[in-house]
Amino acid sequence: MGVLNVTPDSFYDGGRYLAHEEAIAHGLEMVKDGADIVDVGGESSRPGAEPVPEQEELRRVLPVVEALSPHVRVSIDTMKPRVAEAACRSGASLVNDLANTSTQVAATMGAGLVVMHMQGTPKTMQDDPHYGDVVGEVFSELDKRVKIARHVGIKEVYVDPGIGFGKTLEHNLALLRALPELVAAGEPVLVGTSRKSFIGRISGSQDPLGPEDRFEGSLATAVWAMAAGVSIVRVHDVKATVAAARLIGDREGAPTGTDPQRSASR
Numbered sequence: 598m599g600v601l602n603v604t605p606d607s608f609y610d611g612g613r614y615l616a617h618e619e620a621i622a623h624g625l626e627m628v629k630d631g632a633d634i635v636d637v638g639g640e641s642s643r644p645g646a647e648p649v650p651e652q653e654e655l656r657r658v659l660p661v662v663e664a665l666s667p668h669v670r671v672s673i674d675t676m677k678p679r680v681a682e683a684a685c686r687s688g689a690s691l692v693n694d695l696a697n698t699s700t701q702v703a704a705t706m707g708a709g710l711v712v713m714h715m716q717g718t719p720k721t722m723q724d725d726p727h728y729g730d731v732v733g734e735v736f737s738e739l740d741k742r743v744k745i746a747r748h749v750g751i752k753e754v755y756v757d758p759g760i761g762f763g764k765t766l767e768h769n770l771a772l773l774r775a776l777p778e779l780v781a782a783g784e785p786v787l788v789g790t791s792r793k794s795f796i797g798r799i800s801g802s803q804d805p806l807g808p809e810d811r812f813e814g815s816l817a818t819a820v821w822a823m824a825a826g827v828s829i830v831r832v833h834d835v836k837a838t839v840a841a842a843r844l845i846g847d848r849e850g851a852p853t854g855t856d857p858q859r860s861a862s863r
């Protein structure tokens with residue numbers, strides 16, 4: 598899943614794709630690079646972000662969703678049910694429901710649903726995140742939401758532990774370590790670590806690395822997630838992640854890109 602933020606203030610790609618033509622061109626580039634899904638968002642959910650008025654979010658995302666959906670599966674990354682609904686009418690078929698607001702919309706529109714865990718709201722979620730047992734609490738919240746989604750008739754549901762959404766560095770690492778457990782629970786898993794600040798804090802030498810310098814750590818966490826069996830990784834760096842994905846063993850254990858003839862002659 599390639600990330601496409603049509604925003605001025607997203608923490609990594611903010612301002613790069615605010616013009617619709619630029620956003621559409623970048624979306625098509627990610628498709629060429631191998632993205633199976635493009636996740637279009639018009640409101641940053643970074644820590645401290647201010648909410649965006651609904652009309653403005655609609656103005657940002659709808660033309661982009663409409664232009665990309667004939668070429669690739671489009672998901673809509675939003676905290677507003679009306680934006681989710683309008684995006685589905687414009688061609689999106691997956692609702693990336695960050696704030697647990699759009700289950701009913703996804704059901705009504707016949708779309709798939711990503712249920713993501715977030716403690717609090719983006720504005721304040723990093724002020725003082727706390728859990729007794731982060732893995733247990735996040736998994737059980739996701740499980741509840743999957744049951745609700747099934748109850749309203751949604752067939753395609755992904756669970757996402759919400760890396761960075763009301764989580765300290767230790768919480769993020771505990772959740773990443775527990776990915777094989779989440780995969781084993783049976784629902785397809787989506788994970789988004791790309792360029793997030795915890796990467797800068799562990800892969801930096803002395804000072805934390807900024808978003809521009811978090812590529813290697815992002816790829817490393819995507820590889821870990823894919824090796825743990827997750828179904829979707831949400832990334833900014835599609836080309837490199839697709840190349841890495843081809844080297845990861847599939848469920849039967851063989852690297853998907855292996856040609857037996859060539860490996861025999863090596």
Ligand code: HH2
Pocket residue numbers: 600602604606607608609610638640641642643674693695711713757759760787788789790831
């Ligand atoms: N992370 C971000 C946004 N949407 N959706 C899911 N399902 N999982 C995630 O981890 C996730 C997400 C934050 O990243 P980004 O979109 O790059 O930044 P911003 O929120 O600043 O636009």
